[in-house]
Amino acid sequence: MVVVEAHVLGLLWVPRGLGATYDSSNVYEPADFADPVFWLSVAVLGGVLALGYRLRRRAPLIALGIVFYFIALGPTYNILRSPNLFGDRFVYSAMFGFCLCIATALRSAKSTARRLPVFALACAVLIGFSTRTYARALEWRDEESFWRALSAARPHSLQ
Numbered sequence: 001m002v003v004v005e006a007h008v009l010g011l012l013w014v015p016r017g018l019g020a021t022y023d024s025s026n027v028y029e030p031a032d033f034a035d036p037v038f039w040l041s042v043a044v045l046g047g048v049l050a051l052g053y054r055l056r057r058r059a060p061l062i063a064l065g066i067v068f069y070f071i072a073l074g075p076t077y078n079i080l081r082s083p084n085l086f087g088d089r090f091v092y093s094a095m096f097g098f099c100l101c102i103a104t105a106l107r108s109a110k111s112t113a114r115r116l117p118v119f120a121l122a123c124a125v126l127i128g129f130s131t132r133t134y135a136r137a138l139e140w141r142d143e144e145s146f147w148r149a150l151s152a153a154r155p156h157s158l159q
Contacts, residue, residue, distance in 0.1 A: 069097030
């Protein structure tokens with residue numbers, strides 16, 4: 001499902017509305033190939049793959065990170081349909097490729113004039129993600145708080 005994979009990619013950048021599993025009540029599923037969301041998802045994923053291909057010589061670690069990301073998500077492509085479209089736990093290994101891309105991009109800021117804004121942005125993102133991680137850890141502190149947070153985030157989920 002192209003839309004599911006685009007949704008996963010979006011969650012890496014903006015981790016909001018996280019859940020243990022995602023089914024058709026949580027992730028938009030296009031009715032057919034004429035749906036604009038389907039084509040937008042194809043464009044986003046195709047753009048990421050094209051970027052990896054274009055950077056294969058100039059920034060091979062970024063290209064490797066992109067390829068690793070898509071290969072690691074292979075088991076979640078739902079070639080054989082499953083009631084759970086994906087789960088956060090399926091993205092953990094793919095995040096290595098995502099982190100490799102980000103670290104390589106940060107390292108490529110060679111001049112001091114470019115380095116300061118890049119690292120300031122990286123620190124802001126790191127603080128934001130750390131805050132979100134801390135909030136998510138509080139939701140997982142015990143079974144009752146986990147299921148309460150999950151049902152609040154996904155009231156129509158099959159879980």
